[in-house]
Amino acid sequence: MQLNVRKNEGFHTRDIRNLPTHVMELIFTFLDLNDVFSSMLACRRWYSIIYGKQRIVFKSLVLKTLPKAALEDVRIVNIFPDSRDFLRAFSYAWSPKDISGTMSICSNGFTVYRRPIAQCTDAVRGKRSVTHGIHAFDFVWHTPFGTAAVIGLATESERLHCRGYDSLLGKSQFSWGWNIVDKVTVQMGKSNAYPKCPNIQPVKIGQKIRLIIDCDHHVAGFERGEDFFGIAFTELPAVPLYPAVAAVYGHSEVSMYYIGPPDLG
Structure with a gap:
């Protein structure tokens, strides 16, 4: 659905722009995500309506876009009380198309599962890359680690499967x-x-580990709670970088949540 307004039969663009706020909110709830973003660029009033305090438009998008399993998972819902953040995190979640054949995305859309296949290592990338600014991703390893449990970054050129445990x-x-x-x-x-x-x-099973990527300074590091572990990677290239994990343990489950710009102390 698009808000394509033509000047016909005495109707003008200004007529729809002057509709009451609650009417505009209702109209915007019928749009898909791309059309909502396009509408936000049309004028300041539409932008303010969509980003209104009640988040009516984004709440509608969350209900239409996110999997039912995610909406019913109290742990995930509590991470994102703001519907805008919830929707954004899902847009960065694990990619069902950029994944080893031994892995699959769980019904909540935020967790990857590795089947118990021996003598191989498997990886998955997120749906979206980062290219500039500072970004934070939270990872939770829900299962035993095995001999290798790896959190990091990958370009689109990195392989997602290899033989042996690595x-x-x-x-x-x-x-x-x-x-x-x-x-x-x-x-x-x-x-x-x-x-x-x-x-x-x-690191223990179930603990939250945060990956912080500074694309402008080409570095990345990790933290757990209030403990920053220091810079882990330097001289990162100025190319699209995707969050990624690699696992070897059968029945591994790893969740990833995009947090956005981190709070830097």
Whole structure:
């Protein structure tokens, strides 16, 4: 549905722009996501209506766009009390088209599942890349890690499957990974201890790990709660970068949530 207004039969563009706010909100709820974004660019009033305090338009989009399983998952809903953030996070979630054949996306749309196939490593990328600015992604590993559980970044050129149990991410110039099992980062095939501080407790099942990417300074790092682990990757290329994970454990489940610009202390 598009708001294509033509000057016919005495009707003018200004007529629809002057409709009451509640009427415009109702009209916008019938639009799909792309048309909503186009309408936001039409004029300041439409922008303010769509971004209104009640979030009526975005609440409608959430109900139409997100999977039922996500809307019924209290844990996910509590992460995104603002419907705009919820919708944005889903647009960055795991890609069902950019994934190893041994993996699949769970019904909530935010969690990836790895089938119990032996002697191989599998990876998945997010739907959208980042190219500029600072971005934060939260990862939760819901299952045992196995010998390699890797969180990181990948370009669209990185492979998503390999034989044997390996980190996969970081083994080429197309990806960068942090193996939370061995506590090492892998970049260009070289491993380095990470975090540098030996007193940092290991990552546990169910803990939230945040990946922070600074595209403008070409670096990335991780944090857990209020503990920033330091810069993990440097000299990242100025190309589209996708959040990614690689897993080896059968029945692995990993969720990813796009948070947006992080709070920098």
